[in-house]
Amino acid sequence: MKQIRDRLQKFDTDMAENYFGIFGRHYIVTAALLTYCSALKFYLQDRLLPRGWMDILIMGDTRCGKSALVEGVVRHIRMGEFFKCENSSFAGLVGGLQQIGSRARWDIIWGKIPLNHGKLLVADEMSSLSVGDISDMSAVRSSSG
Numbered sequence: 001m002k003q004i005r006d007r008l009q010k011f012d013t014d015m016a017e018n019y020f021g022i023f024g025r026h027y028i029v030t031a032a033l034l035t036y037c038s039a040l041k042f043y044l045q046d047r048l049l050p051r052g053w054m055d056i057l058i059m060g061d062t063r064c065g066k067s068a069l070v071e072g073v074v075r076h077i078r079m080g081e082f083f084k085c086e087n088s089s090f091a092g093l094v095g096g097l098q099q100i101g102s103r104a105r106w107d108i109i110w111g112k113i114p115l116n117h118g119k120l121l122v123a124d125e126m127s128s129l130s131v132g133d134i135s136d137m138s139a140v141r142s143s144s145g
Contacts, residue, residue, distance in 0.1 A: 020072045022065035031056050032073040036080070036120055057126075067124050080120030083112050090133040093123070113137070 012026040039052040058066050071082045095111035
């Protein structure tokens, strides 16, 4: 196990420092890569566990490279979407109904979370969302749908 951990740390340090130019934050790259590699569902003792994926929350001081590293991993792997929550609402993340034009018909407008079902969605600057919006998203995030 020590060899695997040492090799992963060397890879992540190399990626953070040489590819992204950020020093001393290799653990953020490790967290992002482990999230990418987590199973969507898996069997445990012949029982399907439909929710195997990881959710991570990276907190830290402003301007220490959190967003740049994770956005860099998303760009480097070329899978998933990096999304800034600064001007978003619950409807922007989950979706809602919208009446377009003067028609009497309502259309479903899907948000970022359902549009990225089964994919990685990095929601940056979650602190700009209200506590109520984050709480309301709990059921959506934990759903295996």
